[in-house]
Amino acid sequence: MNLSLTDPFVLAQDYPESTTGSLRSGHATCVRFNRKGDFLAAGRVDGTVVIFDVETNGVARKLKGHTRQVQSLSWSRDGRYLLTASQDWKCNIWDLDGGRIVRSVRFEAPVYIAELHPWNHLMFVVSLFEDQPLLVDASGPKVIKSNLPSAPKRNKYDEDEPISDKQAAQDAKQTTTVAVFTASGEHILSGTNKGWLNIIEVSTRTTIYSTKICTGVVIFLRLTGSGRDVVVNAQDRIIRTIQLPNLSAADLDPDTIDIEIEHKFQDVVNKLSWNHVAFSSTGEYVTASTYNNHDIYIWERNHGSLVKILEGPKEEHGIVEWHPHRPLIAACGLESGRIHIWSIMPSQRWSALAPDFVEVEENVEYIEHEDEFDIHPQEEIHKRRLDLEDEEVDVLTVEPVKGEIVDEEGISAFRMPVQLDLIDSESEEEFVAVGRGEMRRKSPSGQGVDYGLGEDGVGGSDVEGKKKVKSRRR
Amino acid sequence: MSDFDSAASTPVPSVHRPPKRRRVYDDSEASTPRYSSPDELGDHKPHRSSKLKTRQDLGSRRRSHSSDGSVDELDHTYHGRNRSRSSSIDSHRSSHSSPDAPSPPVYKPLKLNYKQKFILKGHRKGVAQVRFSPDGRWIASCSADSTIKIWDAETGKHMRTLEGHLAGVSTIAWSPDSNTIASGSDDKTIRLWHRATGKPYPAPLLGHHNYVYSLAFSPKGNMLVSGSYDEAVFLWDLRARRLMRSLPAHSDPVGGVDFIRDGTLVCSCSTDGLTRVWDTATGQCLRTLVHEDNAPVTTVRFSPNGRYILAFTLDSCIRLWDYVSGTCKKTYQGHVNNKYSLGGAFGVGGTEGFIVSGSEDGDLVFWDVKTKDMVQKVSGHEGVVLWVDTSPSVSGKVVSGGLDGTVRIWVDVNEDVNGVKAEPVDADATEDEPMEEARAEIGEERNTPREASVVRELGRNQELEPSPEPMDED
Incomplete structure (x- = not known):
């Protein structure tokens, strides 16, 4: 509800400008925002998943269950469940209400990426290393894993005659590197190591459409919030955006699907390749982290031009994510494991501090009002003032606020419980509180640092007050 | 310190009156035009007992802490100049409220009892x-x-x-x-x-x-x-x-x-x-x-x-x-x-x-x-x-x-x-x-804690009130 008070120039700015902070808890390798944008999940090298509260920049929850580096994260629509895939060949579905594992599924190969079904938090698709992708349905007591095809669908006229040996051999070598659900959840988009994009129907688990979009490996696919656009990161150093046809249309004929590449983003000068790509909240912008380089690139999709190169901490970034409705980008530093944040820091308008002052562009000759210095009796003024208060006020009706996410029907608003006793479970943090808002790097000796609050014995009996606090200064 | 001084020259909270009732019905008080009665009505006796008349006496009770009837005249003059932070700014309107006094507010959908x-x-x-x-x-x-x-x-x-x-x-x-x-x-x-x-x-x-x-x-x-x-x-x-x-x-x-x-x-x-x-x-x-x-x-x-x-x-x-x-x-x-x-x-x-x-x-x-x-x-x-x-x-x-x-x-x-x-x-x-x-509870907690310094008394002088009132029992 702060939008009505915020400077419109700030609101008009829809991509971040500069680094505004960083988050740290261990060495994070991947991050993902939930749909509401109030939490950021981060997977660490040690297999722990940390949920950061975006409002406080503090740790809201820690999920311990994986033993190896976390590979990918996927939130359920309501933000209650989180699917994590790890290098320990397992995927876990967590219930954030209690922080427990709801389902744990083991695979025969390392998992590249696992994506939750948009409407069913117990169904997901995984792309495995050198193996067929799987559709996993964990709704029942027994987890059902079904194979999905990797081989592209050949054109119709090919089907009449047997596929040539050469082609068959090629198809056999196709493996899926990335698979995601479409917005409706009825189809899966998958990318293969030969540069093919497949559309797979979930109900029949058959490929209904294939197209070769690039020459190299398809590294990553990501849909916009609306599900109408896809961004493709490929080995050939080109980022492509694609507009998806409406796959849920009743009269959809797979043969008429025509997928065209909308934009190709690349750095022709430096020939950079891209570690990771993401859409902005509305899909208007595409951002990417660069390989062997420190910068984060932002392109806009309208004209397909580069609008910003974000500079920041001098390290290469892995996964980059855009906040679901704010101009805020989070990226994982590969070396430090820190999560760096870029956003907009508006400057304080001083006129907000003194209501009788206004900020003017240039000097204005002040013209005094006719009655400006008239003296009215106090009671007169007061009465007039009270009489003016004839406007209707409504203090009860809650109006939908622009920019606020209204939960759809059927999804009860999930609110993650606030854990106030996290403090004690923390030991590996590098910063400790030393009084009011002061943090200091934990000395190597760790314990025994005296940071009493002062002489006056405030809360003197509370030795616990000296406990380590596990957050860091921003 | 006399009433006189305190009412006129210092901000309200410093008034050195006993906090307890010193009900003064001065006739310059009726201040809320909509529902105050002619002051003559209000100032004769407290209408505490009668619910109907509470409105009439409320106006007249308003200022009882800060000033006496006797200083009221002076009050007027002082407040003219020294109006900032004065509590009784509205107390000078004596005449214009009388006309609408006999007619009760017309529209009154809200009934509370x-x-x-x-x-x-x-x-x-x-x-x-x-x-x-x-x-x-x-x-x-x-x-x-x-x-x-x-x-x-x-x-x-x-x-x-x-x-x-x-x-x-x-x-x-x-x-x-x-x-x-x-x-x-x-x-x-x-x-x-x-x-x-x-x-x-x-x-x-x-x-x-x-x-x-x-x-x-x-x-x-x-x-x-x-x-x-x-x-x-x-x-x-x-x-x-x-x-x-x-x-x-x-x-x-x-x-x-x-x-x-x-x-x-x-x-x-x-x-x-x-x-x-x-x-x-x-x-x-x-x-x-x-x-x-x-x-x-x-x-x-x-x-x-x-x-x-x-x-x-x-x-x-x-x-x-x-x-x-x-x-x-x-x-x-x-x-x-x-x-x-x-x-x-x-x-x-x-x-x-x-x-x-x-x-x-x-x-x-x-x-x-x-x-x-x-x-x-x-x-x-x-x-x-x-x-x-x-x-x-x-x-x-x-x-x-x-x-x-x-x-x-x-x-x-x-x-x-x-x-x-x-x-x-x-x-x-x-x-x-x-x-x-x-009472049982009180038995246990016999040892008296320290005097509290502020009980919701927000004055610019942090002068302590003499302990307001003995509690009626205990």
């Missing part, structure tokens, strides 16, 4: 705040006797006493899940307590340099905002018990703070007469509200829908501000508030909203939000009613706490007409049970 149901005794000093838990099941009260008590809202049964603060507790707040209570004390600490066990969380929030005076939880329960006598407003990350942000708020003690419904804004107010609205995310001031008279603001509350801010000022006014436009929409008058920082709440009667506040003359005053009419005025407390809160549940209960150390629960008998018959106020009968409980 609150009756006292329980008197909860147990606090040994004034009760600074009382708050319903968000689920409506509990009432928490905090007192200058440095304890917090939890009561069952339904039965009035005393559930628990929370002890640990080293000085008087000025403020409490419930977490949104009703499981945690935060309390702010004159010992400069903020503590968090388990509601169920009555145990404090180990680490208190340390950082304020002076009395903690006001607290509010964010709607998600992840943040706490605190206002203090040290003129600062702090935002805390509750999970880490870390000071997240310090708002350079005011140049005088901060009287009240509140969070908006969606948590994006925080408001704070101070005895410097300013109410400021802050962006939670950036910590920047977005708006400052100030009334011409610059009266000290002691309590602020966002309206239930977040569109307005209700500000309680020491000129016996409660103002409803539209913070977006920065204008005062309504002024509610009829209670006495010159000295203590009283608090009130929004409530719903039928479909209409009302505002309820305590008053320094021992009454609870109810206003129709839209018409500004005083719809009910009910007495009960012996001495100042410091805080009133409304139940979030459908019961429509109201709870009040006062300088007399009692907590009182009120029910709207109107609504019970066709349902359960609420017993009319019979103090002896109703208070019996809870009293027994509370």
Whole structure:
């Protein structure tokens, strides 16, 4: 509800400008925002998943269950469940209400990426290393894993005659590197190591459409919030955006699907390749982290031009994510494991501090009002003032606020419980509180640092007050 | 020091009057044009007994603390010049209210008939705040006797006493899940307590340099905002018990703070007469509200829908501000508030909203939000009613706490007409049970804690009141 008070120039700015902070808890390798944008999940090298509260920049929850580096994260629509895939060949579905594992599924190969079904938090698709992708349905007591095809669908006229040996051999070598659900959840988009994009129907688990979009490996696919656009990161150093046809249309004929590449983003000068790509909240912008380089690139999709190169901490970034409705980008530093944040820091308008002052562009000759210095009796003024208060006020009706996410029907608003006793479970943090808002790097000796609050014995009996606090200064 | 001086030359709070009743009916008082009667009517005798006439005498009682009839003349002249922060700015209007006096307000959809149901005794000093838990099941009260008590809202049964603060507790707040209570004390600490066990969380929030005076939880329960006598407003990350942000708020003690419904804004107010609205995310001031008279603001509350801010000022006014436009929409008058920082709440009667506040003359005053009419005025407390809160549940209960150390629960008998018959106020009968409980409690806690330094008395001079009133029993 702060939008009505915020400077419109700030609101008009829809991509971040500069680094505004960083988050740290261990060495994070991947991050993902939930749909509401109030939490950021981060997977660490040690297999722990940390949920950061975006409002406080503090740790809201820690999920311990994986033993190896976390590979990918996927939130359920309501933000209650989180699917994590790890290098320990397992995927876990967590219930954030209690922080427990709801389902744990083991695979025969390392998992590249696992994506939750948009409407069913117990169904997901995984792309495995050198193996067929799987559709996993964990709704029942027994987890059902079904194979999905990797081989592209050949054109119709090919089907009449047997596929040539050469082609068959090629198809056999196709493996899926990335698979995601479409917005409706009825189809899966998958990318293969030969540069093919497949559309797979979930109900029949058959490929209904294939197209070769690039020459190299398809590294990553990501849909916009609306599900109408896809961004493709490929080995050939080109980022492509694609507009998806409406796959849920009743009269959809797979043969008429025509997928065209909308934009190709690349750095022709430096020939950079891209570690990771993401859409902005509305899909208007595409951002990417660069390989062997420190910068984060932002392109806009309208004209397909580069609008910003974000500079920041001098390290290469892995996964980059855009906040679901704010101009805020989070990226994982590969070396430090820190999560760096870029956003907009508006400057304080001083006129907000003194209501009788206004900020003017240039000097204005002040013209005094006719009655400006008239003296009215106090009671007169007061009465007039009270009489003016004839406007209707409504203090009860809650109006939908622009920019606020209204939960759809059927999804009860999930609110993650606030854990106030996290403090004690923390030991590996590098910063400790030393009084009011002061943090200091934990000395190597760790314990025994005296940071009493002062002489006056405030809360003197509370030795616990000296406990380590596990957050860091921003 | 004579009355004379104090009334005229110093800001209100310093008035050196005994806080207790010195009822003076001077005839220059009728101030609220809509519903005040000709003063002649009002000033002959107190109309306490008759509900019908409460409106008439309210105007005349207004200023009783700050001035005598005898200085009234002088008052006029002084206030002409020295109007800032004067409490009785509205007291000079003697004539123009008479015409509309005989005709009662035409439109009056809101009918309230609150009756006292329980008197909860147990606090040994004034009760600074009382708050319903968000689920409506509990009432928490905090007192200058440095304890917090939890009561069952339904039965009035005393559930628990929370002890640990080293000085008087000025403020409490419930977490949104009703499981945690935060309390702010004159010992400069903020503590968090388990509601169920009555145990404090180990680490208190340390950082304020002076009395903690006001607290509010964010709607998600992840943040706490605190206002203090040290003129600062702090935002805390509750999970880490870390000071997240310090708002350079005011140049005088901060009287009240509140969070908006969606948590994006925080408001704070101070005895410097300013109410400021802050962006939670950036910590920047977005708006400052100030009334011409610059009266000290002691309590602020966002309206239930977040569109307005209700500000309680020491000129016996409660103002409803539209913070977006920065204008005062309504002024509610009829209670006495010159000295203590009283608090009130929004409530719903039928479909209409009302505002309820305590008053320094021992009454609870109810206003129709839209018409500004005083719809009910009910007495009960012996001495100042410091805080009133409304139940979030459908019961429509109201709870009040006062300088007399009692907590009182009120029910709207109107609504019970066709349902359960609420017993009319019979103090002896109703208070019996809870009293027994509370007495037992007192037995245990014989050792007296330190004197509380401030009991919701917000003055620019931090002069201590002579202990207001002996409690009626104990």
